[in-house]
Amino acid sequence: MSALAITGEGSLTGGRPAPGGTDRRRRSSTAGWLLFPSLTLVLAGLILPLALMARTSVAHFDAASPDLVGFTLENYARFFGEPFYLTILARTLLVALSCTAICLVLGVPAAFVISRVESRTLKTALILATIIPLLMGNAVRAAGWMVLLADKGLINSALLSAGLITEPVRILYTGSAVVIGLIAVLLPFMIISLQSVFEGIGDAYEEAAQTMGAPPWTAFFRVTLPLAMPGIFSGCLLCFVLAMNAYATPVLIGGPSFQMMAPKVFEQAIKVYNWPFAATIALVLMAVTLALSVASSLALQKRYGAL
Amino acid sequence: MAVSRTSSVRATTAGSFRPVMIGGCILAFVMVLAPLAAIVWVSFFENKIISFPPTGYTLDWYRAAAAMPQFRDGFVTSLKLGVVATLVSMFVGVPAALVLARGRFSGREAIQSLLLAPLIVPGIVAGAALYMFLIEVELASGVQVAMTFWGLAIAHSLIALPWTVRLITASLIGLDPQLKEAALTMGARPFTAFRLVTWPLIRPGVVAGALFAFIASFVDLEKSLFLVGPGVTTLPIVIVNYLEWSIDPTIAAVATVQIAIISAGLVVTDRYFKLARAF
Numbered sequence: 001m002s003a004l005a006i007t008g009e010g011s012l013t014g015g016r017p018a019p020g021g022t023d024r025r026r027r028s029s030t031a032g033w034l035l036f037p038s039l040t041l042v043l044a045g046l047i048l049p050l051a052l053m054a055r056t057s058v059a060h061f062d063a064a065s066p067d068l069v070g071f072t073l074e075n076y077a078r079f080f081g082e083p084f085y086l087t088i089l090a091r092t093l094l095v096a097l098s099c100t101a102i103c104l105v106l107g108v109p110a111a112f113v114i115s116r117v118e119s120r121t122l123k124t125a126l127i128l129a130t131i132i133p134l135l136m137g138n139a140v141r142a143a144g145w146m147v148l149l150a151d152k153g154l155i156n157s158a159l160l161s162a163g164l165i166t167e168p169v170r171i172l173y174t175g176s177a178v179v180i181g182l183i184a185v186l187l188p189f190m191i192i193s194l195q196s197v198f199e200g201i202g203d204a205y206e207e208a209a210q211t212m213g214a215p216p217w218t219a220f221f222r223v224t225l226p227l228a229m230p231g232i233f234s235g236c237l238l239c240f241v242l243a244m245n246a247y248a249t250p251v252l253i254g255g256p257s258f259q260m261m262a263p264k265v266f267e268q269a270i271k272v273y274n275w276p277f278a279a280t281i282a283l284v285l286m287a288v289t290l291a292l293s294v295a296s297s298l299a300l301q302k303r304y305g306a307l
Numbered sequence: 308m309a310v311s312r313t314s315s316v317r318a319t320t321a322g323s324f325r326p327v328m329i330g331g332c333i334l335a336f337v338m339v340l341a342p343l344a345a346i347v348w349v350s351f352f353e354n355k356i357i358s359f360p361p362t363g364y365t366l367d368w369y370r371a372a373a374a375m376p377q378f379r380d381g382f383v384t385s386l387k388l389g390v391v392a393t394l395v396s397m398f399v400g401v402p403a404a405l406v407l408a409r410g411r412f413s414g415r416e417a418i419q420s421l422l423l424a425p426l427i428v429p430g431i432v433a434g435a436a437l438y439m440f441l442i443e444v445e446l447a448s449g450v451q452v453a454m455t456f457w458g459l460a461i462a463h464s465l466i467a468l469p470w471t472v473r474l475i476t477a478s479l480i481g482l483d484p485q486l487k488e489a490a491l492t493m494g495a496r497p498f499t500a501f502r503l504v505t506w507p508l509i510r511p512g513v514v515a516g517a518l519f520a521f522i523a524s525f526v527d528l529e530k531s532l533f534l535v536g537p538g539v540t541t542l543p544i545v546i547v548n549y550l551e552w553s554i555d556p557t558i559a560a561v562a563t564v565q566i567a568i569i570s571a572g573l574v575v576t577d578r579y580f581k582l583a584r585a586f
Contacts, residue, residue: 031406031409031412033402034403034405034406035402035403035406035418037398037399037402037403038399038402038403038422038472039418039421039422040399041395041399041461041464041465041468042421042422042424042425042465042468044461045425045437045461045462045464045465046424046425046428046433046436046437046465047421047424048440049433049439049440050428050433050436052436052439052440053432053435053439053440056439105331106331106334106335106338107335109329109330109331109332109335110331110332110335110336112332113328113332124577126336127577128574128577129336129339129340130339131573132569133339133340133343135519135523135526135569136343136526136565136566136569137525137526137527137528137543137565137569138543139528139543139544139546139547139550139562140342140343140346140543140546140562140565140566141342141343142342142547142550143342143346143546143554143558143559143562144341144342144343144344144345144346144562145342145345146550147342147345147346147349147357147554147559148342148345150357150554152358152359153357153359154345154359157358158359180338181342184338184339184341184342187335187338187339188339191335216324216325217323220324241429244429245429245430245431245432245529247431247528247529247532248529248547251547251551252550252551262431262529265431265432265435266431266435266532266533269435269438269439269533270533275439278435279435279436279439282431282432282436285429285431285432286428286432289429
């Protein structure tokens with residue numbers, strides 16, 4: 001087997017002329033031309049705008065003119081000085097962390113079952129049932145939750161007619177509605193990240209552990225889950241980042257009083273027209289998300305080794 | 308005695324493993340699918356004000372939604388944007404994928420993360436940044452791009468790019484260069500070798516890349532939010548604007564049409580390219 005691999009490799013490199021200096025130079029110049037359009041698009045459409053945004057965040061706000069004037073930290077001072085904005089940041093963090101935790105608890109069994117289902121049809125169906133909602137867009141799902149959670153929605157109507165409650169419970173336009181809505185949005189990302197990892201681990205390790213006397217729960221928590229740690233981490237990170245930046249769900253089912261960071265960026269940029277402050281909120285959001293992601297990945301690396 | 312007790316404890320916890328896992332799985336899928344099922348159901352309700360159970364069922368709301376210009380225009384704009392974004396992302400993404408698939412070279416990691424960055428930078432941040440940038444460009448040059456179709460087209464091409472680059476690179480890397488070499492050795496011209504050997508092998512990845520690019524563009528909300536203007540609004544934004552005021556069976560019908568289009572697109576994609584591989 002290994003001999004075969006070596007011969008295969010030998011013929012692969014032996015069959016081609018050795019890359020000489022001119023050949024390599026020609027290759028790298030064509031590479032430059034091939035990469036030019038895509039890199040231009042990303043630089044002009046994303047990197048330069050982000051740089052300008054960083055510049056805007058340290059400009060002085062003047063309602064009368066859109067020009068960027070001055071270098072000042074007043075926008076950051078305002079954000080970190082006003083309890084109003086710090087509360088919004090704290091609320092966003094709290095929502096993102098609780099959504100991530102709940103997604104993990106629900107996503108692990110879902111992904112595990114998908115990866116161990118024997119019927120191919122059922123597996124395909126479950127994967128489609130994960131990926132279709134994942135790519136559905138948030139507006140449509142927010143609409144679904146509005147129908148389910150409203151005072152006259154399906155859940156309240158069902159509870160009322162079952163006699164379990166006497167008047168509708170307020171769910172829509174509360175923090176719990178936002179958490180519920182976000183879980184539905186993020187769970188597919190968690191399931192798909194974990195499913196591929198469980199699939200890759202296979203069931204041989206569990207079986208080995210169980211053969212040696214470990215009960216299924218022990219085998220799962222002591223063998224399978226630690227092996228799946230990289231996938232669990234990337235799934236959690238994805239959920240956390242997406243929850244931090246959620247826009248449609250808090251706006252539509254959180255209502256005007258449940259404010260989070262992403263809608264504030266929009267409000268300041270488009271409704272108040274205070275670009276420096278909008279840029280500041282956007283960059284604080286990105287920086288906090290990034291800092292927590294890096295910190296958690298470092299902490300996990302210490303605990304579990306390279307991820 | 309002691310042995311039999313531990314084994315019975317073991318049996319009960321062992322017995323709980325499968326039901327708990329399957330129960331968690333069912334709960335997860337209920338959470339994910341319930342809002343979609345609810346909106347599809349409501350779109351057939353006869354009563355305009357949503358209440359349960361419905362007084363009857365009708366298809367009238369689909370006709371009503373189709374007759375409303377904002378939904379029609381939003382749908383057409385989203386469709387056109389999706390096509391433009393897919394074409395642009397293929398034209399610029401395929402050459403990039405060809406380079407990335409060549410294997411290791413210095414700077415490969417950096418280029419790859421740059422090309423995938425649009426997927427990682429949060430939509431709301433990227434959208435706000437692009438909006439401010441385009442307005443500054445307009446102030447400097449006098450050319451209006453923000454709040455026009457082409458401003459949205461830039462944003463949507465960026466949304467689509469990571470998907471085409473990722474999926475096409477993946478399918479090119481899986482390709483064995485010896486297959487094409489064999490065809491060339493046996494006398495095939497380069498184009499014939501590409502058409503008969505390389506293309507059939509990478510087609511699933513290319514088709515999936517294009518379809519994912521289209522869908523990612525079609526459903527985008529956050530990036531477009533800042534860039535839409537009078538006369539150019541995408542369907543998801545029309546839906547959100549409508550939902551901020553009211554929810555009724557008409558909007559449910561619009562949402563159901565979106566669900567149907569995307570589900571059909573993904574079921575077709577899955578036949579070419581196993582969807583689970585795309586993530």
